[in-house]
Amino acid sequence: MAPFVVLDDVHVSYPSPGPGLEAPRILRGVSLSVAEGECLALLGPTGAGKSTLCLCLNGLIPHLVDGTFRGGVHIAGHSTREWTPGELSQTVGLVFQDAESQFVSMTVEDEVAFGLESLGLPPDEIEGRLAEALEVMEVGGLRSRSPLELSGGQKQRVALAAVMAMRPRVLVLDEPTTNLDPVGKAALLRAVSRLRVAWGTTIVWVTQDVDWVPHLADRVAVLWEGQIALEGGLREVFDQGALLRRMGLRVPQVRELAARFGSTGLGGYAWLGVDEAAEALRGRLGG
Amino acid sequence: MGPGFDLYTAGTSWLHRLDPRTKMTFVGASFVLLLLTGQIILVLAYLVVVHAVLRRAGIPWRRIGWLWARMWPLTLLILILWPLSNPGGEPVLVQWWWIRITLPGIGQGLLAGLRVNGLAFAVYVLLLTTDQSGLVQGLVGIGLPFEWGLALAIGLRYLPLLLGMYGTITDAQRARGWTPEEEGLVRRARAYGPTLVALVIGALRLTDGLTLALAARGFRPGQPRTTRRPLQLRWADRVCLAGIGVLTLALVAAEWIYL
Known part of the structure; x- marks a missing residue:
């Protein structure tokens, strides 16, 4: 299958934190590809550059985040340099680790509709997409609730619904299960699995929950000190137990x-x- | 936290269903009337009518009482300070050292106190019966840029989050032996310094994250947007607007001619 998401020798450095201090080099030549409809789990210890890589995938780097960007990121054949994050939001959806910090509305339905209104869709279509996203994420019963009142798992599913309502072809999940209890994790991953079946979405899933990786991922890549240290099928990567442990990970x-x-x-x-x-x-x- | 910074009380009453622009017009007209009139009886009557309207719209007494409790310290301050700072007129009720309290001074203080509550309740009528989305749409509807409305909505949305963050920071400091209440006023103010620094850093981080989240969801300042529930002036709105207009004009004319 032709690659749908391609990272080609991507280098990212953030601005120097002070005079005389070196600019932190976060990504140091990352090359990676993901096929259409595939789910890639991206593992890596804290500070490996996983979140920075997520920001590259939807164009927030280089368009909005300060720093130096070299190399190329291509989504469906288009360079993220050519599209603004607003344009890219219709192709790449990003769910952040802390769902609460991305909410802007007082009710779940307003939250999910926000992105659709930003796209300038007509009211009928907004209602249709809103209902569909809430149903797939099983949060339809929470429509009029405040996102602040929800459990961690529900908040993440609302954040996911808000992104999926925009019908992106690529979904980037930046450690969405980090703050969730086991029940919340299971519910969220079931929801992701359902939308994969329903919409054939390509998924890049950044996670440290290795036990859940076999439930969803087709392939695994390991980011270590800003580079891809391992990449391949689940068995292929998890056979490298000793190497993973040296990188602060486990199987x-x-x-x-x-x-x-x-x-x-x-x-x-x-x-x-x-x-x-x-x-x-x-x-x-x-x- | 009490009812919080979002005062909206969900409901389907006629007042809830009114277009936010109609309610904003009501707020504007109320401000004109309350600031124009010098009659205590008129301000009292206004407050009685507003309370009746709120009750009719299903706003519970508890919520109204909570609002009065928030307004009470300011009202008390006005009732005490106004007669002290306006000692003119007769009859003099108290004359001691530099303190001179007169009946007109007390009357003016009462009027100012009631007027402040009247102004607050005019805004509460809007906030108690209009959800955040309607509020933003209403502001955009009366000509404000969407970004301003969004900034207001985000402010309302993030105040509880910032309060929560402040609570977490102070709890963490207390767990390490920080006891500001045992200090004097100046030392206590100084002791809060590091807490506020942590809060500002946290708030800046929140803002950064929010900026990225907004961009990731297609928000582009200045770009045209649509809305799920477009504003629409219905018959009830037209009747209310006409009523507000006629009543305002009549009361302004009465003030001008007779009082």
Whole structure:
């Protein structure tokens, strides 16, 4: 499949924090591609440059954020240098880590409609898209509630609905599950999964929740000190447990369990998910 | 936090359904009348009518009482200071050292106190029955740029967040042994310095994040926008506007001719 999102040797530095101090180099030659409809999980320790990479994907860098930008980011064949973030917002949707800080309205429905009104859509179409986004994200019952009153998981789903109502072809999720409890995480990832099925959205999912990665991602890339250190299929990347640990990351717990089984002579397993592990163990135990 | 900075009380009453521009016209007319009149009885009558209208629109007494509680300290200050700073007229009720309190001074203080509450309740009629989206649309409808309306809406939206942030910062400082209430007034003011610095930094970060979030959602200052619920002046609005116009003109004329 032809790549839909392409990062070509991207370098980003932020302005120097003071006289005589070096400008922090955040991205140092990142090259990456994501196919249409694919979900790429982007892992990396804190400070690796994941959020900066997200800002590059929807054109906020270089258009709005101060700093130096080199290289190229192409979405559907168009350079992000050519499009303003406003134009790009119809193609690339970005959900920030802290949903609360991106809300501008007092009710959920106004919040979701805000972007659609910015696009200048007619009222009928706004209503249609609003209802659809709320339904897919399962927050239709919260329409008239204040976003401030919602739980963390609900806030993230409202933020996601606000972005998805604009029908972007690429969705960038910047650690959306960081502040959520397990129930909130599961609900959010179910919602993302549903919209992938419904709309075939291409997803770049920045996360540190490696246990959830096999549930959604097709491929994994690891960002380490501003560069892509590892990239490939889930098994390929999670086979590099020792390397990931050196970078301050870990593999999914089920994969870790499989490795321990292997090292104690109980078989050569490479499970990634609980279902897969349960199936294999049931087979082995004859259940 | 009490009802908070968003005073809107959800409802479907006739007052809720009125176009925000009609309610803004009411606020403007109220300001003209309240500032023009010198009659306590008229200001009192205005307050009684406004309360009846609010109750008819389903605004609970509790919410109205909460607003009065917010206004009470200012009202009290006016009632005390006005007669002291306006000692003219007769009869003199108290004459002691430099203090001279007269009956007209008390009357003027009462009028000023009621007038301030009348002005506040004129605005409350708008804020209690108009949601944020309607408020912004109304402001844009009367000619303000959308960005101004949005700035106001974001301000209302972010004040509770900033208060929450301030609470978190002071809690963190207290956990490390910070006890400003044990200090004198000057020291206490100084002690709040670091807390305010942290608050300003937090607010700047919030602003940065919000700017990026707005841009990411297609907001471009100066660009034309549409709205989900376009404003529309209905029959009820026309009747109210006509009523407000006639009443304002009549009362202004009465003030001018007779009083």
